[in-house]
Amino acid sequence: MAQFCRLFLVGDDVKKRKALTATFATAAAVVASVTVAPTAAQAVYRCAEKYVEVCFYENFGWTGSTMAFRTVDAGASFADFRWYQYTNGKNLNDSASSVWNGSNHTIGVFEHGFAAGSGGGRITFVPAHSGVDFRGGGDEIPNDSASAFVVFYD
Numbered sequence: 001m002a003q004f005c006r007l008f009l010v011g012d013d014v015k016k017r018k019a020l021t022a023t024f025a026t027a028a029a030v031v032a033s034v035t036v037a038p039t040a041a042q043a044v045y046r047c048a049e050k051y052v053e054v055c056f057y058e059n060f061g062w063t064g065s066t067m068a069f070r071t072v073d074a075g076a077s078f079a080d081f082r083w084y085q086y087t088n089g090k091n092l093n094d095s096a097s098s099v100w101n102g103s104n105h106t107i108g109v110f111e112h113g114f115a116a117g118s119g120g121g122r123i124t125f126v127p128a129h130s131g132v133d134f135r136g137g138g139d140e141i142p143n144d145s146a147s148a149f150v151v152f153y154d
Helices: 002-008 014-036
Strands: 054-059 063-069 098-101 107-110 123-126 130-133 148-151
Touching: 098 107, 123 130
Parallel strands: none
Antiparallel strands: 054 063, 054 098, 098 130, 107 123, 107 148
């Protein structure tokens, strides 16, 4: 940077050189802080049990963008995830990697939605106040395949 400053300064004007160097250093610091600072979309949302939420996450381990269903109670049914989006705007259907059940009841997460009379396919049961990663295996749903959920009466 000092060589760059010397090319454009005529003579040995130390004040101009220091001012120009400080300006470049400030600009570089601003650019560095903008590229390193996390955005709100990257912040991890923690599913709030006080609101009786069920939260679906785009990534494993309850990280990434979130879709929070609030005030979930027994008998509630969310039959088609095509109508819901994460906080980053991405559609929820067939894209969730984990879920946290902050409700007081067991939920069942289904591989297929119930729209137009379709069945639910495989199901993953998630007990109250716990979470799972969708990794598949047996009758459980695999990653990126959740399409609906229901809240059971326990």
